[in-house]
Amino acid sequence: MTPQIAAEKADQLIGQYVRELGAYGDRDMVRQALIMLISKAALGIECVAGLERTTKILMETALNVATVVEKRKEPQS
Numbered sequence: 782m783t784p785q786i787a788a789e790k791a792d793q794l795i796g797q798y799v800r801e802l803g804a805y806g807d808r809d810m811v812r813q814a815l816i817m818l819i820s821k822a823a824l825g826i827e828c829v830a831g832l833e834r835t836t837k838i839l840m841e842t843a844l845n846v847a848t849v850v851e852k853r854k855e856p857q858s
Contacts (some may be wrong), residue, residue, distance in 0.1 A: 795818065
């Protein structure tokens with residue numbers, strides 16, 4: 782599976798999860814649902830990679846999110 786296909790599948794599964802919870806359209810419920818996914822994913826990573834590596838992955842992810850958000854703010858040419 783390519784990274785692009787994996788990303789598309791993740792998007793589909795996250796959307797399905799949010800809808801099944803009845804959170805779709807409610808920003809606070811979506812936020813809570815996504816926090817739950819992040820927490821569960823982090824605990825899964827810790828089981829296979831340890832706490833130090835998991836913490837590093839979460840920090841790298843936070844930096845990546847900040848970079849993507851900043852790029853979205855840039856005017857399109």
